[in-house]
Amino acid sequence: xxxxxxxxxALGLILAVLWFWSGMHSGKSxxxxxxxxxxxxxxxxxxSELLVREQRAVSPEEVGVPYVTELLLAGPTTSEYLSxxxxxxxxLDWNMQNDTLTLDFSGELADGHPGGSSAELQTVFSIxxxxxxxxGVKRVQLLIAGRNVDTLVxxxxxxxxxxxxxxxxxxxxxx
Amino acid sequence: xxxxxxxWGILMAAFLVFSLxxxxxxxxxxxxxxxxxxxxxxxxxxxxxxxVPLESLxxxxxxxxxxxxxxxxxxxxxPRGEFTGQVGSTKLVGQARVVATGTxxxxxxxxxxxxxxxxxxxxxxxxAWDGGAKSLKLRGPVPDQPGSFLIRDAVAxxxxxxxxxxxxxxxxxxxxxxxxxSESDGDGAEKVQAFPQAPSSTAEGHLGWPDFPxxxxxxxxxxxxxxxxxxxxxxxxxQFSGLSINLLQSPPRLxxxxxxxxLVVEYETLExxxxxxxxVRMSQYQxxxxxxxxxxxxxxxxxxxxxxxxxxxxxxxxxxxxVRLTRMGSALSLFFxxxxxxxxxxxxxxxxxxxxxxxxxxxxxGEGVEARIxxxxxxxxRFSQFQRDKVRFVMETKxxxxxxRLERKPSADGLQLLVPGxxxxxxxxxxxxxxxxxxxxxxxxxSDAADSARWEASPSEAFVIDVDSELLAEPDPADAVGSEDxxxxxxxxxxxxxxxxxxEESTEATNADEADGxxxxxxxxxxxLSQPEISVEAVGERLKGLDGKTIVIDPGHGGPEVGxxxxxxxxxxxxxxxxxxxxxxxxxxxxxxxYMTRVADTLVSLAQRSDLANSKAADAFISIHFNAxxxxxxxxxxxxxxxxxxxxxxxxxxxxxxxYPVVGTVNRGIKVRDDLYILRHSQVPTALVEVGFLDxxxxxxxxxxxxxxRRAAIGITAGIHHFFELLEQxxxxxxxxxxxxxxxxxxxxxxxQ
Numbered sequence: 001x002x003x004x005x006x007x008x009x010a011l012g013l014i015l016a017v018l019w020f021w022s023g024m025h026s027g028k029s030x031x032x033x034x035x036x037x038x039x040x041x042x043x044x045x046x047x048s049e050l051l052v053r054e055q056r057a058v059s060p061e062e063v064g065v066p067y068v069t070e071l072l073l074a075g076p077t078t079s080e081y082l083s084x085x086x087x088x089x090x091x092l093d094w095n096m097q098n099d100t101l102t103l104d105f106s107g108e109l110a111d112g113h114p115g116g117s118s119a120e121l122q123t124v125f126s127i128x129x130x131x132x133x134x135x136g137v138k139r140v141q142l143l144i145a146g147r148n149v150d151t152l153v154x155x156x157x158x159x160x161x162x163x164x165x166x167x168x169x170x171x172x173x174x175x
Numbered sequence: 176x177x178x179x180x181x182x183w184g185i186l187m188a189a190f191l192v193f194s195l196x197x198x199x200x201x202x203x204x205x206x207x208x209x210x211x212x213x214x215x216x217x218x219x220x221x222x223x224x225x226x227v228p229l230e231s232l233x234x235x236x237x238x239x240x241x242x243x244x245x246x247x248x249x250x251x252x253x254p255r256g257e258f259t260g261q262v263g264s265t266k267l268v269g270q271a272r273v274v275a276t277g278t279x280x281x282x283x284x285x286x287x288x289x290x291x292x293x294x295x296x297x298x299x300x301x302x303a304w305d306g307g308a309k310s311l312k313l314r315g316p317v318p319d320q321p322g323s324f325l326i327r328d329a330v331a332x333x334x335x336x337x338x339x340x341x342x343x344x345x346x347x348x349x350x351x352x353x354x355x356x357s358e359s360d361g362d363g364a365e366k367v368q369a370f371p372q373a374p375s376s377t378a379e380g381h382l383g384w385p386d387f388p389x390x391x392x393x394x395x396x397x398x399x400x401x402x403x404x405x406x407x408x409x410x411x412x413x414q415f416s417g418l419s420i421n422l423l424q425s426p427p428r429l430x431x432x433x434x435x436x437x438l439v440v441e442y443e444t445l446e447x448x449x450x451x452x453x454x455v456r457m458s459q460y461q462x463x464x465x466x467x468x469x470x471x472x473x474x475x476x477x478x479x480x481x482x483x484x485x486x487x488x489x490x491x492x493x494x495x496x497x498v499r500l501t502r503m504g505s506a507l508s509l510f511f512x513x514x515x516x517x518x519x520x521x522x523x524x525x526x527x528x529x530x531x532x533x534x535x536x537x538x539x540x541g542e543g544v545e546a547r548i549x550x551x552x553x554x555x556x557r558f559s560q561f562q563r564d565k566v567r568f569v570m571e572t573k574x575x576x577x578x579x580r581l582e583r584k585p586s587a588d589g590l591q592l593l594v595p596g597x598x599x600x601x602x603x604x605x606x607x608x609x610x611x612x613x614x615x616x617x618x619x620x621x622s623d624a625a626d627s628a629r630w631e632a633s634p635s636e637a638f639v640i641d642v643d644s645e646l647l648a649e650p651d652p653a654d655a656v657g658s659e660d661x662x663x664x665x666x667x668x669x670x671x672x673x674x675x676x677x678x679e680e681s682t683e684a685t686n687a688d689e690a691d692g693x694x695x696x697x698x699x700x701x702x703x704l705s706q707p708e709i710s711v712e713a714v715g716e717r718l719k720g721l722d723g724k725t726i727v728i729d730p731g732h733g734g735p736e737v738g739x740x741x742x743x744x745x746x747x748x749x750x751x752x753x754x755x756x757x758x759x760x761x762x763x764x765x766x767x768x769x770y771m772t773r774v775a776d777t778l779v780s781l782a783q784r785s786d787l788a789n790s791k792a793a794d795a796f797i798s799i800h801f802n803a804x805x806x807x808x809x810x811x812x813x814x815x816x817x818x819x820x821x822x823x824x825x826x827x828x829x830x831x832x833x834x835y836p837v838v839g840t841v842n843r844g845i846k847v848r849d850d851l852y853i854l855r856h857s858q859v860p861t862a863l864v865e866v867g868f869l870d871x872x873x874x875x876x877x878x879x880x881x882x883x884x885r886r887a888a889i890g891i892t893a894g895i896h897h898f899f900e901l902l903e904q905x906x907x908x909x910x911x912x913x914x915x916x917x918x919x920x921x922x923x924x925x926x927x928q
Contacts, residue, residue: 049804084805087263088246112264115732115739115747115801117815117851117865124850150781150852152733155800155863157852165850 004115037063041072041168042129044082049118050170051126055114065094065101072130084122086112092146099138100161102133107145108112117155124156125168132164139163204310205291207235208317211310216286218311222278222807225311226288229280230324237300237318239624241325242287249280249287253298260289266739267297292316296744303481392436394465399447399455405536406451406514408469408489412436418487419478422870424882425708429469429477431489436465450514451475474707474882475538476564492538493517495566498558500548507552511536513569523578527554527571530578534566542705543839559839562873577593704837704893711888715764718896722766724795726895727788729853729861730755730771731800732777739803741869742876747801750774750878754866755799757888758895765896785856795826795895801878802865810874811841815863817854818847822902827862829901830894837890838883840867840874860898864891 036057045052054076058067069091074082088108095102113123128140139161143149149158156162205227214231229249230323233240238253247262258267260280267274276293291311295302300315342434396411412433419432438459444457453470460466469489476492496512511534514769520533543559547862554571561567563911730751732738738747755771762769770791772784788796812835816827825844843865848854854861866887877883 036744044805046806047808048806049809070336088261112261113540114265114803114805115737116868116870117800117863118802118804118809118868119739121848122805154738155735155852156850157855159852162850 002153036060039063039071040130040133041068041069041076042126043076044084044122044126045170046080046082047145048170049122050080051122051129051168052170053129054078054081063134065096065103065131068130068134069094072127084119084126085109086114086123088112093143096135099136100141101134101137101139102141102143103127104143104146110149113153115153120151120153120155121155121165121168124152124158124162125165128162128174129164129168205231205313206310207313208315210235217282218291219283219288219916221281221288221290224278224290224292226278226281226283226290228286229289229294229433230286232289232291232294232326233322235318236294236300236313236315236322238298239318239325240323241327241613243327247282247287255298258297262287269291269297275740275746277742310713317460341902367547391463392433393439394433394436395439397445397455397457397467399445399449399452399469401449401452401515404492404515406449406491407829408455408467408491410467410487410489412485412487414484418479420477420489422474422880424474427471427474429471429489431467431469432460433465433467435463437463438465450496450918451491455844473538473540474653476536478536478564490536492536493532493534495537495539497540498568500553500556509570521578521581521583523576525575528575529572530570533561533569534568536564537566538564539566542702542707563876572820575606577684613640683703700893703890704833705886707840707882709889711744711761711885711892712764714889714892715761718765718893720765721762721896721899724899725770725791725793726762727772727785727791727793727796727859728755728758728762728786728800729771729796730773731798733773733776736778739801739869741801742872742879745869745879746870747803750801750869750884751799752776753884754887754891757885758799761888761892762895765802765892767895781852782856785853785861788861789858790854795898796857796859797826797830797891797895798853798861799864799891800863800865801867803868807870807872811835811843812838812867813843813865814845815848815851815854815865816845816861817849817851818855819854820860822860822898823862824856825901825905826860826895826898829898830862830864830891833894833897834864834866834887834890836885837893838866866891 034115037060038055039058039062041054041056042051043054044050056071056077058071062068073085073087073091075085086108088106089112090106090108091103092106093104109123113120124142127142131137131140140163141161142152142158144152151158203218203225205214205218206207212231212235215228216231229240229242232238233251238251240249240251242249249260251258251260251267256269258269258274260267260276262281263279265276265279267276272291274297276290278290280287282288291302291313295313298315300313303312303314354561393413394410395413396409398409400407400409408431410431410433419434421430422428423430431436438457443457445457447454449472451472452683453472455839456468456470458466464554473494475494478490478492479487481487491517494514495517496514499508499510501508501510513534517534517537519535523529524531539558539560543557545555545557545559547555552572554573554575556571557567557569559567637845703709730748732746732751734748736748738751741747742752752773752775756774759771770787770793772787773779784798785796802813812831814827814831814834816823818824824845824847831842831845851863853863866877867874867883870879878887
């Protein structure tokens, strides 16, 4: 083992430690570290009907629709935030055309929803806000089980693509 | 956190389950027909509900469960049908009905936990809490055969679904199960033989009790007691039975039904001399149901406790009659009149400086008050029913008050607080001390014109103390409803309902010669709309002025689209329709032509709803909803609109301004939303009203009451009326700005506002 190899191993270790450290602190808003990207996930606030942003550090190749959706569906890492997507919801398909991302979710997204316009706005914009923070995504079109729907549970118009909704985010949680 | 707070109309058993403390969990036993169940894991409390492992209930209660661990979906097969539930979902979905679980089933330590109440509702059996023995007592039919619990892996094909008996073997539950089941079998059979004459089906349809023979319970004694503690009604029976209790209005009364019971007491009416209770009547209402009616002088909160299996006690809240502020030199005396001693909590808070007093287990007589006060020390007071069983008094002051320095003198008829002086020697209060007596405003202390107090309602006999006659000499004709003397004499000794009617009549008489519409000030109108007994039709008839207006009312959701889940298995769609139907009556009474997007529990698409409004070229289109949020902590009323039409914002603002004060909810304001389907597809003035949050423990429970629904309908009706009123004023102002100025008219117009 020559000195160069030892140098690489040491550098690798330092990177790993930094990566791990940044991952540990992903619940906070700052994301530092080497060789990571930040993704923003929007979850429900514990005490209001709005959304809060949680940033996570991921490796560059994970900054993509399927992995970010998976993170979003898995829910927040802190008990201060709430998952606002009905359990059992799965991403069936996705497609990117120009700046519009089409996401096709399984029927649980609607069937398992507790109802209420505030809760519906939370669910819809938890997805839309998260996705529109991904590079190149401006609008999100939601489908349920492959079909275009009027609404999820009777309020928000899903027949057209939606854009980031800043008013749904609790003050002080965006930068 | 739900604790010790009874809801209107809830079953006693449900309350008892809610009030269990977490600490006692490990020692709680669950008993079915006198046989203790063997739980595979101890009960848990989640969101205030008692949860038990589903597998421990299945066998002894006689239903079968198949749990798919891959998806955490389970299916319950019971004599009442097949129901499917899932971890995280608050619905148990059956073919004919859906049971709301309140709290979603969840996996805890590898066991599927479900709320006991949900299973009780699903099976239609009874539930009671025995505080002494710390046991949840379930009572229901003896199952024909034991139930079963099967965990299925995803690979197991559906066709191979085993029968109940096989499953018990497979999960190795046989040993655990067979013993208690056979015990309970024997036990149940004995009882059936001992009381073969017991009726089995008459009450079933009415209360949903299970269809199996049970002996009639004997109602042996009914007594009403008031001492220094809370007033209470005690009912003695010879054996435990269920109980349904409802608080009703006009006249106010508590109706208590005891299913499967017989009246053996001799008296049938108990006349009571009490500040709250007028009389207690009891009767054999049906051949197997005793009904006890407690006639009340005022609406009051209550709490139900089964103290033993043979004795149920219904505690009535203490009544807070009113508050009297008296200046005594530099000090201020606050006197709260009450039916007895009430535990209270007193705090002083900053920004703004204020004194906050919470009275626990109390009901405020009347609707409460919010008034500014012209006093050297006091800015304003608020007195309100803060929560179901908590009255809050807030006094905003010009400087901080040290709560420690207050002198407190509790007595049997109330509580006196002495606030030491902060400024000078004199104040404004000495001659105007009656602030609130439970019937509405008495003194409206106008801070910007300290010498002219306006009187907006009539004082009753209870609290009139040395009111300076000068104050009544020149009342504002628009606000006054007759002189104090006259009304005071008329109303002596009359109950609240009649009192309100009388004041309503005199108000109408005062305004009878005026043209259409209401010329009351906003405050007086709000007080009038907020009366506890007034009907939405009366509001419509009084407001008038909607002739020629076409209004489309949309009760949100319907059919399979249930909307948000309310408490006690009520869906949002049903409440929307209940409120909308009342609004229709109010608007019709006001002269409008009203179209409903649905009049029954049917599925109507969102496009059809807005199409109706567009095709009728409606002057206003209002969609009525109740709300829910993931945090379950949000409360309040909001009105949503979109700039689809120039008048939509005005419509939203007008409704919101009337709705939240009449209902008494938090004002969440009007919000512009571009993304709501119904607002996007409507071309007429449109607003979507979210009356309140069904998933909030207190607010949700409140909206199950007829009173809250009536208030919501009155608020919406008055709000729509206000919209047209505002439109007219805008048109008038516009016309005047084009015509030569007529200053007199304009000033008058402004003065009314």
